[in-house]
Amino acid sequence: MASSNHGIDEGTATRPADLEAWRRRIPILRSLIPLNNCSQAPQTQRTRAAADAYLESWRRDGMDWERWMAEVERARAAFARLIHADPDEVAVTTSVSAATASLASALDFTGARRKVVVTEAEFPTVGHVWLAHRKYGAEVAWTPVREGLVRLEDYDPLLDDRTLLVSATHAYYQNGFKQDLAALAEKVHAHGALLYVDAYQSLGVCPIDVKALGVDALACGALKFLMGTAGIAFLYVRRGLLERLQPAVTGWFGRADPFAFRVNALDWPDTARRFDTGTPPVINAYIARAGIETILDVGPERIEAWTRGLGRRLVDGGRARGLTIHGPEDSRRKTPTTAFVCGAASHTVEARLRARGILASARGPVIRLAPHFYNTPEEIDAALDALAEILPTLSSPPAA
Ligand SMILES: Cc1ncc(COP(=O)(O)O)c(C=O)c1O
Numbered sequence: 441m442a443s444s445n446h447g448i449d450e451g452t453a454t455r456p457a458d459l460e461a462w463r464r465r466i467p468i469l470r471s472l473i474p475l476n477n478c479s480q481a482p483q484t485q486r487t488r489a490a491a492d493a494y495l496e497s498w499r500r501d502g503m504d505w506e507r508w509m510a511e512v513e514r515a516r517a518a519f520a521r522l523i524h525a526d527p528d529e530v531a532v533t534t535s536v537s538a539a540t541a542s543l544a545s546a547l548d549f550t551g552a553r554r555k556v557v558v559t560e561a562e563f564p565t566v567g568h569v570w571l572a573h574r575k576y577g578a579e580v581a582w583t584p585v586r587e588g589l590v591r592l593e594d595y596d597p598l599l600d601d602r603t604l605l606v607s608a609t610h611a612y613y614q615n616g617f618k619q620d621l622a623a624l625a626e627k628v629h630a631h632g633a634l635l636y637v638d639a640y641q642s643l644g645v646c647p648i649d650v651k652a653l654g655v656d657a658l659a660c661g662a663l664k665f666l667m668g669t670a671g672i673a674f675l676y677v678r679r680g681l682l683e684r685l686q687p688a689v690t691g692w693f694g695r696a697d698p699f700a701f702r703v704n705a706l707d708w709p710d711t712a713r714r715f716d717t718g719t720p721p722v723i724n725a726y727i728a729r730a731g732i733e734t735i736l737d738v739g740p741e742r743i744e745a746w747t748r749g750l751g752r753r754l755v756d757g758g759r760a761r762g763l764t765i766h767g768p769e770d771s772r773r774k775t776p777t778t779a780f781v782c783g784a785a786s787h788t789v790e791a792r793l794r795a796r797g798i799l800a801s802a803r804g805p806v807i808r809l810a811p812h813f814y815n816t817p818e819e820i821d822a823a824l825d826a827l828a829e830i831l832p833t834l835s836s837p838p839a840a
Pocket residue numbers: 534535536537538562563565609611613638639640641661673
């Protein structure tokens with residue numbers, strides 16, 4: 441499979457090393473074309489083996505908390521490595537909702553700085569957490585989505601000395617539009633506010649260096665581009681910020697020494713472990729590490745280059761087939777996730793694509809095709825051909 445044969449710019453589309461070998465480790469590729477990574481990545485032999493390792497340990501030993509906790513620490517460390525943070529700056533939680541709620545519960549909304557600026561591009565769960573904190577004094581202001589994206593200048597009227605935090609998704613779940621986090625961080629910090637990022641729709645296909653970007657806190661779960669499973673998410677909190685934050689969403693794993701069992705003492709570790717809560721999701725940690733290490737082994741930069749080429753192929757090929765793309769078309773402003781307008785019938789389209797062996801993900805009025813490192817240009821073309829055949833057969837054709 442030579443990329444030059446497929447119209448992909450050789451300058452940016454670096455084929456991942458051992459693509460065929462990686463593909464052989466993803467059993468579902470023998471029968472289906474998974475392009476639903478924005479929703480759930482496929483199982484690999486490695487994630488399967490990780491789950492089996494936990495189940496075998498549990499079956500064989502009955503209980504091995506030392507080994508299981510060590511595995512949670514390995515998952516924490518793998519995530520930290522991926523975002524260029526220290527493991528002491530990473531908490532292990534169970535979902536992005538839980539991570540956001542923990543962070544929110546550590547903020548003080550009683551002072552003059554009580555405004556939280558939230559983009560309309562957030563996944564609803566994130567907006568919900570901030571709205572729920574209005575009862576503690578939070579004021580929520582919205583940065584609009586216009587023409588499928590968030591403009592940097594639209595933050596300006598909302599940023600002032602009353603702004604406590606900006607909650608900004610890195611990539612928009614609806615269409616893959618990507619915000620310029622470095623520019624946003626500069627803007628936010630100029631007003632003395634904090635930047636919290638939801639990286640669920642980007643991490644794994646977009647390299648992220650939290651230090652270089654100047655992000656204060658960031659959350660991401662494991663089941664999408666991190667090639668893992670539901671039930672585990674990570675929360676990065678910048679070291680300099682940690683000691684100021686005492687989350688009300690807490691539990692015994694958030695203590696300096698959980699195994700001291702001091703019921704009447706709320707001692708905080710110096711690390712992001714203060715955002716850990718109850719018994720961690722052990723089996724999910726096994727799987728998450730396997731997924732994250734796959735990303736690290738293939739190489740985040742190579743994944744970005746390859747999938748950017750695949751994303752561009754989706755845009756160009758979609759346009760050539762007369763499909764309407766939702767949101768930005770410039771591959772530098774988006775993840776590989778590409779959304780095609782199909783109106784009220786998006787779930788029908790998802791089902792019809794599945795019937796043809798193609799896994800896509802419907803969201804509102806669009807169908808999303810979200811390639812990852814293991815996908816090929818041929819798979820992109822097959823999905824686009826199928827979509828171009830299905831859309832005209834719908835009873836309510838897509839509005840442009
Ligand atoms: C950007 C983004 N954030 C958050 C979520 C949901 O997070 P969780 O279910 O872990 O709370 C999703 C799920 O699709 C998402 O796309």
